[in-house]
Amino acid sequence: MVVKKRQYYGFNGFHMPPVPRAPRSARGRGLNKMKVEDSQxxxxxxxxxxxxxxxxxxxxxxxxxxxxxxxxxxxxxxxxxxxxxxxxxxxxxxxxxxxxxxxxxxxxxxxxxxxxxxxxxxxxxxxxxxxxxxxxxxxxxxxxxxxxxxxxxxxxxxxxxxxxxxxxxxxxxxxxxxxxxxxxxxxxxxxxxxxxxxxxxxxxxxxxxxxxxxxxxxxxxxxxxxxxxxxxxxxxxxxxxxxxxxxxxxxxxxxxxxxxxxxxxxxxxxxxxxxxxxxxxxxxxxxxxxxxxxxxxxxxxxxxxxxxxxxxxxxxxxxxxxxxxxxxxxxxxxxxxxxxxxxxxxxxxxxxxxxxxxxxxxxxxxxxxxxxxxxxxxxxANGVSSSVIGHQASFHSKDSQVKFSxxxxxxxxxxxxxxxxxxxxxxxxxxxxxxxxxxxxxxxxxxxxxxxxxxxDNRTLLQTGITSNENxxxxxxxxxxxxxxxxxxxxxxxxxxxxxxxxxxxxxxxxxxxxxxxxxxxxxxxxxxxxxxxxxxxxxxxxxxxxxxxxxxxxxxxxxxxxxxxxxxxxxxxxxxxxxxxxxxxLVQRRTRRPFSVSEVEALVHAVEELGTGRWRDVKLCSFEDADHRTYVDLKDKWKTLVHTAQIAPQQRRGEPVPQELLDRVLAAHAYWSQHQAKQHSKNQTAILKITDAHAVRNGVQDIQSI
DNA sequence: CTTAGGG
DNA sequence: CCCTAAG
Structure with a gap:
């Protein structure tokens, strides 16, 4: 299977015909991860x-x-x-x-x-x-x-x-x-x-x-x-x-x-x-x-x-x-x-x-x-000649040979x-x-x-530190x-x-x-x-x-x-x-980075709890209407990172720390919506309840107010 | 334009 | 954040 990646990075190899992506639903991370080694x-x-x-x-x-x-x-x-x-x-x-x-x-x-x-x-x-x-x-x-x-x-x-x-x-x-x-x-x-x-x-x-x-x-x-x-x-x-x-x-x-x-x-x-x-x-x-x-x-x-x-x-x-x-x-x-x-x-x-x-x-x-x-x-410049051998070639030095690839x-x-x-x-x-x-x-x-x-240029490879043993x-x-x-x-x-x-x-x-x-x-x-x-x-x-x-x-x-x-x-x-x-x-301008503040995270979490993870546009409209700099894609991405953040050890987290409480809610919502494939609207309420419930259970905290 | 995912 | 493929 050819990975899409090849198209991005694959300058070295042949291009294989693009393989159509699997339906989104089926697309999972790592699905198409095989890479073709063409570097040679x-x-x-x-x-x-x-x-x-x-x-x-x-x-x-x-x-x-x-x-x-x-x-x-x-x-x-x-x-x-x-x-x-x-x-x-x-x-x-x-x-x-x-x-x-x-x-x-x-x-x-x-x-x-x-x-x-x-x-x-x-x-x-x-x-x-x-x-x-x-x-x-x-x-x-x-x-x-x-x-x-x-x-x-x-x-x-x-x-x-x-x-x-x-x-x-x-x-x-x-x-x-x-x-x-x-x-x-x-x-x-x-x-x-x-x-x-x-x-x-x-x-x-x-x-x-x-x-x-x-x-x-x-x-x-x-x-x-x-x-x-x-x-x-x-x-x-x-x-x-x-x-x-x-x-x-x-x-x-x-x-x-x-x-x-x-x-x-x-x-x-x-x-x-x-x-x-x-x-x-x-x-x-x-x-x-x-x-x-x-x-x-x-x-x-x-x-x-x-x-x-x-x-x-x-x-x-x-x-x-x-x-x-x-x-x-x-x-x-x-x-x-x-x-x-x-x-x-x-x-x-x-x-x-x-x-x-x-x-x-x-x-x-x-x-x-x-x-x-x-x-x-x-x-x-120096008039020094050297022989390089590609791939399988090696330096013809008297002693040991160094292989370069x-x-x-x-x-x-x-x-x-x-x-x-x-x-x-x-x-x-x-x-x-x-x-x-x-x-x-x-x-x-x-x-x-x-x-x-x-x-x-006059130094030998050995002297220079380029030896077969070197990395x-x-x-x-x-x-x-x-x-x-x-x-x-x-x-x-x-x-x-x-x-x-x-x-x-x-x-x-x-x-x-x-x-x-x-x-x-x-x-x-x-x-x-x-x-x-x-x-x-x-x-x-x-x-x-x-x-x-x-x-x-x-x-x-x-x-x-x-x-x-x-x-x-x-x-x-x-x-x-x-x-x-x-x-x-x-370059096309890359937007300046704007880390989400805790309050924004809060708003996001809340919105997702209600709307689920498949309606970023709604999330945006709902909670970030005024935040022009936050696109729904941004929100989606943020959620993605939040989920990730919530799943890793606190020590590995970086940036402005997000309250554990929020992270827990993230996990709960994530779990919930993952299962309920975002059954849209309708039962937001129930969803929320469930989520919060889960959350409460998880933390033994009373979060119900958040509903 | 939105979503979903990978980068 | 970006970029894209799919819808």
């Missing part, structure tokens, strides 16, 4: 990302900077730009690789099938991504159609992946669909001219230090994809590369990001991609967050049109969901495929970056080992300002970009031990934006966008809404100081969900224009989080 998937993902990073670095340092540039496109990771919001059914999987593949596949197999949409859309999506990034670097000639030189780059790593040429496949409509995007990219470029990097893009010239350069790039994402996804999965699909018309070489990652279309996809051929990328999560979260109340409630694969999707815009969430449902079926397939190949094809722009694509994990680890790719990466990364808060005039599509793009910026802005990994950052729960990894990096504006005309935005925090801010404060810091129980993205080993995934999300007023329809507000950098954020006010303000 995350670990996997993380590993993958790390591995990718390592590879990338090691390779890139040797190769030209171009390689980095090339990778950029990939950075998008699970993020996909949706340019065409008008498109009715755009498949939106965050996973490009898969999508691309799928698209291709479709093309080959059944152009006319319903999967057609994929064809048209996906390739573009992918293209768009590239464009977005590439455009910054090279002037892509959007006008050039065609055949641009798409070169498929093959992984450098000498592994099985070697020499898997990608075929360039042009799609006739690519142009159309891409245009919007291209334009976008160009215009942005203009704006960004002069900027070294645009977060997503790496500027080879900006840094002299190879290492640093590497770091700037979102190796993570790329890596993730690479690692996770097998590159050449199918002879057919993987071999071909969607073509881009801008002279840019496109790289197709083979990640297996799950791509599933909303319409009946060909699941079978699709690769399965377990974990979601951080970006995805974030986005998903955004979409799912309360702020987006408008979001449709999708049931499985249905494509219902949510209010805010009316325009044709679709939420990633939605798609994601869809994807997931299918993905599950493909697990087996996925793994099988993985064995095949593990390289990625990268297209690079001719702009002068020659690329070496990154190929991670050649198969050594691949075979039979889903999780165990070991990756090495350098710490840009990183289950999830925490996603930083996003702060985004959206003008009301912005379109939903732009909002989406903004979010995507924001996420991409975070992911692609350059990340460094920090190590936290007992909540403190371990800065000395690794106290160990955490953090993803920090590279300080130096300045990311370009996230699509915006807003000057603010020009601020350096490394990424870390984007907050959706709705200008009109008052600011509330409950930001991440509040929300997180123990936010490790400096991290935007942090991961806790073996940590509960709930931490992720606990993050406050982006808030927006709610209705998308009036969506505000999107403007990503570039945050500073992780460390700064950590120390000087966006001012709490703003944080709060962005």
């Amino acid at each position: 998937i995350c670990a996997f993902e993380l590993l993958a990302s790390l591995a990718g990073k390592l590879l990338q670095e090691s390779e890139s340092s040797a190769s030209s900077n171009a390689s980095e540039a090339n990778d950029q496109p990939i950075i998008g990771g699970g993020v996909k730009f949706e340019q065409d919001d008008d498109r009715p059914l755009k498949a939106e999987c965050l996973d490009h690789g898969s999508c691309g593949e799928s698209a291709l596949f479709t093309r080959f197999s059944s152009p006319n099938s319903d999967q057609k949409c994929l064809l048209n859309e996906f390739p573009h999506a992918e293209s768009n991504l590239f464009l977005e990034r590439s455009s910054m670097i090279t002037n892509s000639n959007s006008s050039k159609n065609g055949g641009a030189d798409l070169k498929s780059v093959i992984c450098k790593s000498k592994s099985a992946c070697e020499n898997i040429p990608g075929k360039v496949e042009g799609s006739s409509d690519s142009r159309v669909s891409c245009d919007g995007y291209v334009d976008n990219g160009l215009s942005r470029q203009k704006r960004c001219d002069g900027l070294d990097t645009r977060g997503l893009i790496v500027d080879p010239c900006s840094s002299n230090d190879p290492m640093e350069m590497c770091m700037k790039f979102p190796a993570l994402i790329n890596s993730v994809n690479n690692v996770e996804l097998p590159s050449c999965r199918d002879p057919v699909p993987s071999a071909s590369i969607p073509r881009h018309r801008n002279g840019t070489k496109l790289g197709i990652r083979d990640d297996d990001e799950n791509f599933t279309r909303c319409n009946k996809p060909l699941t079978k051929s699709k690769a399965f991609r377990p974990p979601q990328r951080i970006g995805d999560r974030r986005i998903r979260k955004l979409l799912t967050s309360k702020y987006w109340k408008v979001a449709p409630k999708l049931k499985d694969c249905e494509f219902s049109k949510p209010a805010f999707l009316e325009g044709g815009a679709k939420s990633h969430y939605l798609k994601r969901k869809l994807c997931y449902s299918r993905e599950r079926y493909q697990l087996n397939t996925f793994y099988k495929r993985r064995k095949f190949t593990d390289h990625s094809v990268v297209v690079t722009s001719d702009g002068g970056f020659s690329s070496e694509s990154v190929c991670n994990s050649p198969d050594k680890n691949m075979t039979g080992d889903k999780n165990g790719a070991s990756i090495m990466f350098h710490d840009a 990183i289950k999830s990364f925490r996603v930083p808060e996003l702060l985004i300002e959206v003008p009301e005039t912005a379109t939903v599509g732009s909002l989406k793009r903004t979010v995507v970009e924001a996420v991409s910026a975070i992911l692609g802005g350059g990340l460094r990994v920090g190590v936290l031990l007992h909540g403190k950052k371990v800065r000395d 690794l729960d106290t160990l955490g990894f953090s993803l920090e934006p590279t300080p130096v990096q300045v990311s370009p504006p996230l699509c915006t005309e807003d000057p603010a966008a020009l601020l350096p935005c490394d990424t870390s925090q984007l907050i959706l801010r709705s200008p009109t809404t008052p600011i509330v404060d409950s930001g991440v810091s509040d929300a997180l129980p123990d936010p490790p100081p400096l991290t935007n993205l942090d991961t806790n080993i073996e940590s509960n995934r709930e931490s992720v969900s606990s993050h406050a999300d982006i808030v927006t007023d709610n209705t998308l329809p009036d969506s505000r224009a999107l403007v990503a507000v570039p945050p500073v950098n992780a460390e700064e954020l950590a120390m000087v989080p966006l001012n709490q006010k703003s944080k709060r303000s962005e």
Whole structure:
């Protein structure tokens, strides 16, 4: 049984179709408590990302900077730009690789099938991504159609992946669909001219230090994809590369990001991609967050049109969901495929970056080992490299090995300002970009031990206290934006966008809404100081969900224009989080806490004694008519807590003590109404009598007056 | 909008 | 308190 919880917290796993709740009457606490353990998937993902990073670095340092540039496109990771919001059914999987593949596949197999949409859309999506990034670097000639030189780059790593040429496949409509995007990219470029990097893009010239350069790039994402996804999965699909018309070489990652279309996809051929990328999560979260109340409630694969999707815009969430449902079926397939190949094809722009694509994990680890790719990466700052092994991987230290299992990364808060005039599509793009910026802005990994950052990279794990004996729960990894990096504006005309935005925090801010404060810091129980993205080993995934999300007023329809507000950098954020006010303000305001006074409790108890526990509205009307701040829900909640309070030991109670007498009445009333399933009205009187009786009996007190 | 429950 | 699913 799938628990609803999964929907709240389940960023790590697959989404199972929601299970309808049992009738309320039948719903009892704990009924659906089983949880699906999917955290492992995350670990996997993380590993993958790390591995990718390592590879990338090691390779890139040797190769030209171009390689980095090339990778950029990939950075998008699970993020996909949706340019065409008008498109009715755009498949939106965050996973490009898969999508691309799928698209291709479709093309080959059944152009006319319903999967057609994929064809048209996906390739573009992918293209768009590239464009977005590439455009910054090279002037892509959007006008050039065609055949641009798409070169498929093959992984450098000498592994099985070697020499898997990608075929360039042009799609006739690519142009159309891409245009919007291209334009976008160009215009942005203009704006960004002069900027070294645009977060997503790496500027080879900006840094002299190879290492640093590497770091700037979102190796993570790329890596993730690479690692996770097998590159050449199918002879057919993987071999071909969607073509881009801008002279840019496109790289197709083979990640297996799950791509599933909303319409009946060909699941079978699709690769399965377990974990979601951080970006995805974030986005998903955004979409799912309360702020987006408008979001449709999708049931499985249905494509219902949510209010805010009316325009044709679709939420990633939605798609994601869809994807997931299918993905599950493909697990087996996925793994099988993985064995095949593990390289990625990268297209690079001719702009002068020659690329070496990154190929991670050649198969050594691949075979039979889903999780165990070991990756090495350098710490840009120190040039120290370390190898991290995910899940089943372990540190290869001479002596004992420490096993790390990183289950999830925490996603930083996003702060985004959206003008009301912005379109939903732009909002989406903004979010995507924001996420991409975070992911692609350059990340460094920090190590936290007992909540403190371990800065000395030269110390051994042993010296640092990270040993196999240690409780690794106290160990955490953090993803920090590279300080130096300045990311370009996230699509915006807003000057603010020009601020350096490394990424870390984007907050959706709705200008009109008052600011509330409950930001991440509040929300997180123990936010490790400096991290935007942090991961806790073996940590509960709930931490992720606990993050406050982006808030927006709610209705998308009036969506505000999107403007990503570039945050500073992780460390700064950590120390000087966006001012709490703003944080709060962005969030939907959380009402201030107003503890019930004894008198209120008394009134409540009395009302419940008379009305029972199923008529909160009446209770409200009856006893709290004037208390505007007490909603019937509040009363109901209070009653709930009262019952609980009454049942626990006095020592465990907190807050203003409630007279035992009242608590007793609470228990009595609770017991009574529990049995009499609130036989409404009528016998209130009797009920009361009974209750009081019970009470009296219980306490040997004379309470009858209370009647 | 109300309820009932879980978070 | 919040958020949601169900009515």
